[in-house]
Amino acid sequence: MQKTITIELKLFMFLKKYLPAGATEGKARYEIEEGATIKDLLERLGIPIEEDKIIVINGISHKQSDKTNAIRLKQDDVVAIFPPIAGG
């Protein structure tokens, strides 16, 4: 049997619609196979890969890119995904 890990997933704004069932307040504990990447996660959630977005992994922001897509997830990682935003 494939081993799995659990991460904390947070989706914001227009992306909230991709939250898995059982999510509350935009957050969910999410199970995924060990060794999965950001790209795997996006695919699993049905979030279009090619659209710009900001992915904050354990409090560090990354822009959607091949490099970001290849990052491997670890147990208890906190992944927060935002559509492109700015202002200030």
Place this chain on the structure above:
Amino acid sequence: MERSTERIIRVNLTQKTIMVESIDSTLMKQFIGGRGLGTKILYDEVDPKVDPLSPDNKLIFMAGPLTGSGAPCGSRYMVITKSPLTSAIACSNSGGHFPAELRSAGYLGIIVEGKAPTPVYLLIDDDTVHLRDATLLWKKTTHQTEDALRADIADAALARDVRIASIGPAGENLSRIACVINDKHRAAGRSGVGAVMGSKNLKAIAVRGTKKIAKHNNDTFTAAVRAATERLKAGPVTSQGLPKFGTAILVNIINECGILPTRNFQQSVFAGASKISGETLAETYLVRNKACYACPIACGRLTKVTSPETFKGEGEGPEYETVELLGAGCGIDDLAAITKANYLCNEFGLDTISAAGTVATAMELYEKGYLPYKDIGMDLRFGNAEALLSMIYDMAYRRGLGAVAADGGYVLAQTYGHPELFMGVKRQELPAYDPRGAQGMGLTYATSNRGACHVRGYLIANEILGVHEKLDPLTTQGKASAVKAIQELTAVFDASGLCLFASLAPGMGYDVVRDMLNGLTGFGYTSEDLRCCGERIWNIERLFNLKAGFTAADDTLPKRLLEEPLTQGGPKGMVCMLDKMLPEYYSLRGWDTQGVPSKEKLAELGLL
């Protein structure tokens, strides 16, 4: 329509004279307008050592050539003067409709000199300009002032059509954190420009304009405007994020990234962040979004709080900086209270960033036992929303603790013996990003010519938000050149009269601005010419500050940010490594190790 030279109004309040002057087009070309031209005029005409609140200081309102032209986001003007808060150059930006109206009346700007013996307001109706008695407007809030000013005008159509900029009680009472408010809700916020207006007994400026702005080449201008508008409509930030959620949308991401200033920068993650976010604002108090003149983005928020009774009100905002600093910065997670505090600041004419920073300083002084209860008569603990509102009243009217706090966080912290608790640069309160987790932003704060500021080089766009090129927020590498580049581009937007938010769409850089400026002015700029203008503007501001007495020692950050590592979030353990960036920055700028521009650099920029 034939394009003639741009004109400005010069008002001397002491002598009660009003003159209209035309601006030399070589000067226009070199400094563009707005922030550039206004600074050049201040530099040439005012001794940088002048007492900011004396009649010898001048107050310059300056729009850019693109303001009111129909260029998308061409809605801005600048208020330029010597700051009573920082003693450096002040240059505060605002949009709305007042600036475009001034342009339609046929003027790029207004220079205000001297001091009126009694309160006055300036009424501009195309070519008719005069000073009028403002005794009846004095002591009124900015909202009451607009209404009373309209009532004071006999001609009903004029009364209806004028656009108004005014000060509230804070400006009248010479609060060093007072702003100028136009169109009731838009603030030329920072550095105490409202106090300078108050010191001149100038309560308001009302303007109606009915003329069209002449273009050098209508066809090329229109084509350039269309191209720019398309970019804004295609950009996800400018077409979706900002219109739907406003700037407060940043609360959650800045919190996730562990750089959300909390309780006077003691923490950087706030448990109540989601309660004060743009999404929550959209679900609760948002009535609809609202745009400045000719803006396809419409990031403004028309809001209304109906309960509880104490927080009732309506107006615009709060914006990100405001909601963050009045909220997390003061440990408050009650969005109704924050929204009310924002309304009060706008009505009293207080800068929300500085007001919030001052309250946060007071709260830390109080919690540490340095500010005795008997001096304030209230429980100033972080999180106390009633105390926040009460301090805003006190600062606007200089009552109680407000007698000192009206002069900002630096004076407050200094008065109570703990200047290290003031979170600001050059005596101006910090905006809402902790630079320990966004190193380049720290360099922006330290080198900003008007003191701590986020819109003098918004590197958060790159370090955190990944707009344009994404940079690693935690390293110092490459930050000096990135900061220099963004400072110059920003100066060009500010000088042209464009809202900086337009630069958040892909491809909205020098080329697009160049095409619009060339279509309008016929100056034939290249993109590199424009970058040079940006560099020229940056350097002349620097020269003003050096002559005012500033040195490299002032290009720094509060000790907390340089020495106390963050204890939470992704950037845990980080301080801002300013010393790793500043020398490189000086050298890239062509400045010596003391931050003084070299002769060669000044010659290259035509500033010798």
